[in-house]
Amino acid sequence: MKTLTLLNRTIIECSACPRLVAYRQSVAATKRRQFMRWDYWGRPVPGFGDAQARLYVLGLAPAAHGGNRTGRIFTGDRSGDWLYEALYRHGFANQPSSTHRGDGLVLSDCYIGATVRCAPPANKPAPAEIEQCRQFLREEIRLLQNVRVVVALGKLAFDQYLKTCRLEGKQIPSPLPLFRHGAAHRLPWGVLLLGSYHPSQQNTFTGKLTRPMFHAIFRRARHELARDSSAIPPAGRQSEDTH
Numbered sequence: 001m002k003t004l005t006l007l008n009r010t011i012i013e014c015s016a017c018p019r020l021v022a023y024r025q026s027v028a029a030t031k032r033r034q035f036m037r038w039d040y041w042g043r044p045v046p047g048f049g050d051a052q053a054r055l056y057v058l059g060l061a062p063a064a065h066g067g068n069r070t071g072r073i074f075t076g077d078r079s080g081d082w083l084y085e086a087l088y089r090h091g092f093a094n095q096p097s098s099t100h101r102g103d104g105l106v107l108s109d110c111y112i113g114a115t116v117r118c119a120p121p122a123n124k125p126a127p128a129e130i131e132q133c134r135q136f137l138r139e140e141i142r143l144l145q146n147v148r149v150v151v152a153l154g155k156l157a158f159d160q161y162l163k164t165c166r167l168e169g170k171q172i173p174s175p176l177p178l179f180r181h182g183a184a185h186r187l188p189w190g191v192l193l194l195g196s197y198h199p200s201q202q203n204t205f206t207g208k209l210t211r212p213m214f215h216a217i218f219r220r221a222r223h224e225l226a227r228d229s230s231a232i233p234p235a236g237r238q239s240e241d242t243h
Contacts, residue, residue: 050107078204134167
């Protein structure tokens, strides 16, 4: 792979996991009542954002009626509402919402990926599916060469980021960094790894994750990048998109 565009085209064409293929296609065929007029994406969902990003946000997987419907990660669901509002508030997005691929959203200095690229049943990918999809995560990490801060949304994304970096030959601290909301670990290669609860309804509806808690993560990311030796990129850079 030479570019994120080529990587994302490869992701979209993947059909390696039979259970995930069957599920995402079934959801796309049956739809949800309020989305009956939508032509569901129903394929693996690529990453999205600024190819020169210094902030990398890593989630778990597309939502069945979010990314699997719209074709853009964290787009068209409640988790995305929280994420893009936070990115907008802290200067990483040009608008606070993401509803469909043609809505004009542009990310600046930020790229968003996922541990698994297909919507999994019950939002729980199997271990073998995580391993099968790791090739895409590894390539994405390689290509995002300017990353200085990683925000991992949830324990699975946090742990899988560290595991993938180890496979890439990076030195992982011992003892292993532990996930908690607000965790901040400076990794040996200079990246600051921030842990956040995932903005799923399971966390936001119960109050386990509040907006102030979530926004504090991105405020910390912005503060870290402001301290970075390189200048903040100018506004208006286009997000990497294959569609």
